[in-house]
Amino acid sequence: MTICAYVTFDDPDGNDDERELVLASWREAGIEGRAVRWDDPEADWSAFDAAVVRSVWDYVERRAEFVAWAHRAGSVTKLLNPAAVIEANTDKTYLRDMGVPIVPTHWSSGDFPQWDEYVVKPAISAGAKATIRTSDRAAAKAHAAKLEAEGRTPMIQPYLDMVEAEGETSLLYFNRVLSHAVRRNPMLAPGQTQADLARAELRTPAPDQLELAEKVLAEVPGDLLYARVDLVRLPDGRPVLIELELTEPYLFLSHSEAAVGNLTRALGELL
Template sequence: MTICAYATSAGADDDEIAPVLAAWREVGIEGRAERWDDPGVDWSAYDAVVIRSVWDYVPRREEFLAWARGAESVTRLLNSRAVLESNTDKTYLRDLDVPTVPTHWSSRGLPDWPEYVVKPAVSAGGRDTTRTTDRAEAQTLAAALEAAGRTPMVQPYLDMVESEGETSLLYFNGRFSHAVRRNPVLAPVLDTGQAAGEPPRVHTRTPAPDQVELAEKVLVAVPHVLLYARIDLVRLPGGGPAVIEVELTEPYLFLNQEPEAAARFARALRELL
């Protein structure tokens, strides 16, 4: 029997653990959820460690990456340590040779945009992210990140997210599984009648051909095997799709929105093992 760890974190409200472990059992993989930072876990006892809801890594990134290096020295890590090291810092967006959301990486010389989104390059789930129409405030927020030794990301707020939403395309072992339309953290409205502060309504979505083309260009550019990948796209004012984020570390996979998704994820893991 193949045994794999599902790497999670303390207090993670992860409703994908149960369906994933059940799907793994169907393909002959015994799965156990383990906290990545639990010093009592013997990672060498596992055939592979699948990185999932390690959502507390952001303020402990160096500790997390040190753990990943240690775990990968005794077992297989999916996604790999090299992927985690590059993907946990969003400066990777500067190296993508595809359309991305315009990003200014400094507190100095901010472009003149109607509205700004300011966030650190190492972040997750909208943490330390602010939306403002005040250019001076955006500059102050970015400068505060720099003063704390963090790289700021300053982006224009795109009104398209309020009507179009973000499109997230999910891939398992390089194959498309499903896509969803979801509400970015700072958008006030997702669907008619949904107010700010309500839980986001997520729906499956058939991605447009230009979105699929862009997502697959991104995947081809990653020089590593990927058990899972989530490519988050938004449309720019001109109508073309752009990458807002490439989630290769700990993305929520929206398995509950697509009946066959957990089974596809399990089959992809079985193939890689």
């Protein structure tokens, strides 16, 4: 019997709605899954054939501790995604080093760019935390300086309003094979409720998006049980990478009938 940990966090609201779906699919494939908190001091990671990192949604405030845990767990079981991937992927400065087009990004409050509208966000973040959208250049610069004063790296980008028209496209790859893709709602548009943010619709990616997503994955060596490639378009229509989610992405598994089976199959291939 194969036993895998489904790595989660101490979630008071129980809002990981993909967990039961995944565990049921594993069970059908003969994989016993157990939900375990990444920071559970009692957890014996060596007892698992693999530990699959999923809803670790509290790592942002405790990144160093989380990365240290990943290396520890990864030394006694098969951690997916691997610790080295998690270490690199939890700080968005990785975007600077990828050989693919990304959203134009300025990385400090100095030499401040001049754009119509700004997005300013920290390099270590998730769920648009500490992220602002403003057309006030001084306010944008002040937010960037505040992040720096806190010892964080700011990311300053032009606001790309196509996220409200065509929308952001997320491509889901399991063991490097495309499973499905969705169109996501704009998180920084006014009047977005929590429910709007979670909503997405299945979408067929365009050829130029597929081409870019494959290039993005080719930049990352090693086992990738799951990868979510988030793409947007510049005003001239070119697709660019906004984020590569290799740590704790929501996988939009209920949006495509085949998705959870694709994930389970990919896990079987990597075990």
